[in-house]
Amino acid sequence: MIRAQGLGAVLAGIDVLRAVDFHANPGQITVIVGPNGSGKTTLLRRLTGDLQGPGRVLLDDAPIGAMPPRRLALRRAVLQQATQVGFPFTLREVVRMGQEAGGQAPGIVAAAIAEVGLSAMIDRPFQDLSGGEQARGHLARVRAQIWNPVTSGGACWLFVDEPVAALDIGHQIQVMDLLRRFADAGGGVVAVMHDLNLTAMHADRMVLMAQGAVLATGTPAQVMTDGHLSAAYRAPIRINRAPDTGVWLLPQMAGDPIKGQN
Amino acid sequence: MAATGPMRRAHRLPVAMVVTGLAILLLGVALASLSLGASGVLPWDGWRRMLTPAETAILYNIRLPRLILGGLVGAGLAVSGVLMQGLFRNPLADPALIGVSAGAGLGAVTAIVLGGLMPVTVQALAGMYMAPLFAFCGGGATTLILYRLASLRGHTSVTTMLLAGIVLGALANAIMGILIFIADDRQLRDLTFWGLGSLAGTNWAKLMAAAPILILGLAAAPFLARGLNALAMGEPAARHMGTPVETIKRGAIFAVAAMTGAAVAVSGGIGFVGIVAPHVLRLAIGPDHRALIPASALFGAALLITADTVARLIVAPAELPIGILMALIGAPVFLWLLLARRPGTGM
Numbered sequence: 001m002i003r004a005q006g007l008g009a010v011l012a013g014i015d016v017l018r019a020v021d022f023h024a025n026p027g028q029i030t031v032i033v034g035p036n037g038s039g040k041t042t043l044l045r046r047l048t049g050d051l052q053g054p055g056r057v058l059l060d061d062a063p064i065g066a067m068p069p070r071r072l073a074l075r076r077a078v079l080q081q082a083t084q085v086g087f088p089f090t091l092r093e094v095v096r097m098g099q100e101a102g103g104q105a106p107g108i109v110a111a112a113i114a115e116v117g118l119s120a121m122i123d124r125p126f127q128d129l130s131g132g133e134q135a136r137g138h139l140a141r142v143r144a145q146i147w148n149p150v151t152s153g154g155a156c157w158l159f160v161d162e163p164v165a166a167l168d169i170g171h172q173i174q175v176m177d178l179l180r181r182f183a184d185a186g187g188g189v190v191a192v193m194h195d196l197n198l199t200a201m202h203a204d205r206m207v208l209m210a211q212g213a214v215l216a217t218g219t220p221a222q223v224m225t226d227g228h229l230s231a232a233y234r235a236p237i238r239i240n241r242a243p244d245t246g247v248w249l250l251p252q253m254a255g256d257p258i259k260g261q262n
Numbered sequence: 263m264a265a266t267g268p269m270r271r272a273h274r275l276p277v278a279m280v281v282t283g284l285a286i287l288l289l290g291v292a293l294a295s296l297s298l299g300a301s302g303v304l305p306w307d308g309w310r311r312m313l314t315p316a317e318t319a320i321l322y323n324i325r326l327p328r329l330i331l332g333g334l335v336g337a338g339l340a341v342s343g344v345l346m347q348g349l350f351r352n353p354l355a356d357p358a359l360i361g362v363s364a365g366a367g368l369g370a371v372t373a374i375v376l377g378g379l380m381p382v383t384v385q386a387l388a389g390m391y392m393a394p395l396f397a398f399c400g401g402g403a404t405t406l407i408l409y410r411l412a413s414l415r416g417h418t419s420v421t422t423m424l425l426a427g428i429v430l431g432a433l434a435n436a437i438m439g440i441l442i443f444i445a446d447d448r449q450l451r452d453l454t455f456w457g458l459g460s461l462a463g464t465n466w467a468k469l470m471a472a473a474p475i476l477i478l479g480l481a482a483a484p485f486l487a488r489g490l491n492a493l494a495m496g497e498p499a500a501r502h503m504g505t506p507v508e509t510i511k512r513g514a515i516f517a518v519a520a521m522t523g524a525a526v527a528v529s530g531g532i533g534f535v536g537i538v539a540p541h542v543l544r545l546a547i548g549p550d551h552r553a554l555i556p557a558s559a560l561f562g563a564a565l566l567i568t569a570d571t572v573a574r575l576i577v578a579p580a581e582l583p584i585g586i587l588m589a590l591i592g593a594p595v596f597l598w599l600l601l602a603r604r605p606g607t608g609m
Contacts, residue, residue, distance in 0.1 A: 050498050073504025080502075086351030086494040087549035090272045097492055101503035125272045145503060 001025050002157065002188065007046045007055035009039075017042045017053065018212045024205070026155030026188040029179055031199045033192075034209030035233045040192045041081065041161055043209065047190065048078045048159050060154050073101045076157035077145040081165070083138050088125045091118060095141045102145035112144040113137075115178060117171075135166040139175060149187025157188040165194060176202045200224055208232050275546050277553040284560035288333070291564050295329050295571040296321065328464040332570045333563035334476040335461070335529050338521035340562020341483045343536020344554055345514045346405075348490035350412065350423055353541060353599060357522040358533030360427025362404045364434035366519075366526035368441075369393075369400025373527075374452050375441045393456075394472050397527035402519030404430055409515060456530050460583045461570050464528070472528040479521035480559060486513050487551035494549070532585045534592020535562050541599055 002024040009017035017039045024030040032040045045051040049064055049072075057064050064072060077098065085094060095109050113122050116136040121129060129137055139160070146156045158179065164172040176198055179189045183204070193199045199206060199220065206223040208216040210232040216223045229237040296305045303317040313321070339357065346355040346362070357363050373396035408430060412423035442453055489510030492500035497507050525532065539561040540554060547553050566584070569591075573582040 048498075048502065050501070069501055069506055070504040073502065078499075078502040080499060083495050083499050086496075087353070088272065088544065089491075089494065089549055093548065093550060094495075097495075097503060100488070101492070101505075123271050 001155075002047065002057065002059055002190065003061075004047060004057040005055055007043065007053065007057070009042050009046055009051055009053040011042070016212050017046060019055070020046075020209075020212075020214055022047065022207065022214075024157075024188055024190050026150075026157075027183055027186050028204035029183045029189040029191060029202055030205045030207065031191050031193050031203035032207045032209060033194070033196060033199055034215075038209040038232070039212040040209050042212075043207075044159060044161050044190065044192050048076075050078075059157070073145065074103060074151070074156075075146075075153060076159060077102070077142040079139055079142045079158070079160040079163055081161045083134075085126045088127055090123050091126050091129065091137050091140075092122045094126050094137060095144045098141035098143070098145035099147075102147065104144060104147050108144050108147050112140040112147065115143060116140045117174060132166045132168065132171060135163070136171065136175070139163060139178070143178070143182075146187070149182050149185040155186055155188050157190065158182060160189065160191045162192055162194060164198060172198060196224065196229070272548065274548050277547050277557070280543070280547050281553070281557050281560065284557055284564065288560050288564040288567070291567045291571070292329055292333065295332070295567050296325050298571055298575060299325060323465065327466050327469040328461050328570070329567060331464045331469045331472065331528060332461050332567045334473055334480075335525045335532070336535055336562040336564070336566025337480055337559040338476040338525050338562075339532060339535040339566070340539035340558040341480055341555055342518045342521045342525075343562075344540045344551065344558045345483060345486065345490070345518050346536065347540060348486075348493060348551055349409070349511060349514045349518075351494055351496070352423070353544070354537070354596070355423065356534065356536040356596075357401070357518060358531060358536065359596075360408060360423060361429075361431030361434060362401050362408070362427075362518065362522050363526050363531050363533065364431035364438075365404025366397040366401035366523040367531060368434040368438050369396035369398065369523065370456065370527045371438045371441050371453060372396050372400070374456065375445045375449050378449075391471055394475055394524045394527040396523075398475065398519055398523030400434070401523040401526065402515065404434065405515045405519050409511070460573070460581060460585070461529050462581050468528055472524040475520050475524035479517040479524070482513060482517045482520075483555045483559075484552070486510055486517070487555055490514070490551045491549075530583075530585060532566070532588050534588045534596065535565060537599070538588075538592050538595045539565055541595060 002022070004020070004022040007017055007020040007022065008015065020039075020043055022043065032043055034040050042051065046053055046055070047057055049057070059067070059075060091113060092109060095112055096106075099106065099108050099112070110119070110122065113119055116139050118133060118136055118140065121133065121137075126134065126137060142158060142160070146158055149156055160179070163179070164175050167175060172195070179191065180202060183189050203220050206216075206218065206220050207214055208223050208228055215232050216228045224239055226238050229239070293305065299320070301317065301320045303313065303320055305321060307313060307317070308321075342357045343355070346357060346360075347353050349355070370393045373393040377392050408423065408426055411426040414422070442450070445453060489500065489505045489507070492503045492505040493507070493510060501507050539558045543554055543557045543561060547557060569584050569587045573584045573587055576582055
């Protein structure tokens with residue numbers, strides 16, 4: 001499991017993260033939510049070791065700061081919000097970098113690309129893909145690095161920062177299902193999300209952040225209350241159930257036919 | 263899922279074919295360079311008849327060391343370009359354009375002008391390695407400062423890199439100017455000779471001074487290839503993929519400084535090799551550094567040997583500085599690169 005205690009971060013002289021305790025269990029999707037500037041991404045960057053600060057992060061009781069990058073790369077992969085590829089690498093070459101970093105079999109490359117539905121683009125320059133396709137392409141790279149949810153060393157982890165932000169509703173469901181399958185097979189997922197609906201659907205545990213601190217943690221049912229959300233987002237928010245009449249577009253209604261497509 | 267939009271597949275040539283082709287090209291231009299010159303002697307004449315002492319000297323003491331040095335300098339400059347471009351994630355980075363060559367030049371000029379002030383023991387120890395060594399330090403310091411400046415705000419900014427490179431180059435040139443101002447007549451002659459950007463006057467001693475440093479840099483470059491591939495996605499992503507980012511960065515800066523320093527020390531300022539060779543090859547075989555580095559080394563060597571041969575012949579018996587020729591080829595390629603770059607790729 002991932003455990004962190006007393007995590008802090010100071011950016012440009014401001015405490016953007018204050019004494020945050022965090023844990024995530026393998027086999028679960030743990031989602032960090034909160035308003036803009038609440039410290040979601042900062043918390044994720046502290047958890048992945050991109051940002052230094054007070055407190056420490058443990059992966060199965062070993063501090064990740066002390067693990068060599070090579071070994072850490074075999075246990076966890078990270079999907080950042082926007083990653084630009086500096087040279088005209090093809091999608092296949094980008095995903096291959098993940099496969100090599102994770103020490104996976106070469107065949108994983110095509111499988112990871114198929115998993116995000118981009119097989120037709122495999123030999124296209126990555127820079128030519130649309131924003132949403134690039135986001136899924138990077139997810140394929142991350143999956144190619146951490147393909148097996150569980151290895152002999154223990155459960156493996158995916159840290160994903162807004163994995164569905166650039167995607168249409170169909171691909172949002174596709175990506176969340178992908179993460180769900182990974183967690184169901186024993187892997188751990190830590191995600192930063194903006195979409196509270198998708199979070200309610202898919203999270204096993206939620207961490208609600210506000211102003212650099214944790215406001216509430218627990219199951220979506222425990223965290224997503226009118227009181228918690230209104231306090232965090234500083235706006236009156238009311239939890240609803242799907243109505244019987246009128247036109248609504250809810251990802252909750254998506255059935256299995258779409259899941260089988262890719 | 264169906265493909266959408268009129269997108270192009272990346273057209274790539276097989277790496278093995280391109281590398282073999284480049285090796286044959288290099289062999290061809292090397293033979294041509296050995297055969298062509300003011301004297302009509304040919305390399306294979308030695309099998310058919312006894313060579314006169316003058317002919318032997320032309321082949322083995324003039325043309326051969328110059329050929330080898332030209333090849334090493336070309337390979338070193340091309341691979342320096344690849345490494346810098348990988349480090350800065352930008353195809354426009356080139357040691358000559360962003361001040362690294364000027365920094366190395368300042369080192370070389372310092373060695374020539376102020377070398378005589380050093381303790382005799384240092385002079386005796388450093389000897390012919392003094393100019394390459396000083397050039398290495400100058401190039402290394404410039405690359406380091408440049409990288410710090412360009413990545414000041416947490417990400418490498420290309421605008422900052424290009425502008426800071428121009429400023430550092432200007433600064434190095436200004437200090438060089440001061441040194442040239444205080445130089446005596448003998449040193450001025452050395453400086454003029456050096457500053458022409460030419461391989462003229464290459465002998466075995468000069469080759470032996472520069473070759474080990476160039477070969478060291480060339481040998482180190484392939485070990486950086488995989489890390490540079492990952493760095494194309496930025497430092498955090500590279501780290502997440504297990505790349506020892508700091509080691510790769512230091513290695514690249516060290517190798518660039520070594521190769522550019524040695525090249526500048528023996529041949530003055532030859533620009534654009536580091537831009538032309540990698541750019542053409544990225545179009546042919548793609549940006550994977552594991553293929554790009556060896557291919558660029560071969561292409562750079564062939565390019566410089568060709569340019570040097572043309573420089574020797576075109577206004578014979580005089581010689582055109584090779585730097586001028588490379589700039590004539592390189593400047594249009596650079597403009598092409600600048601105009602063809604994609605919007606939004608951070609360049």
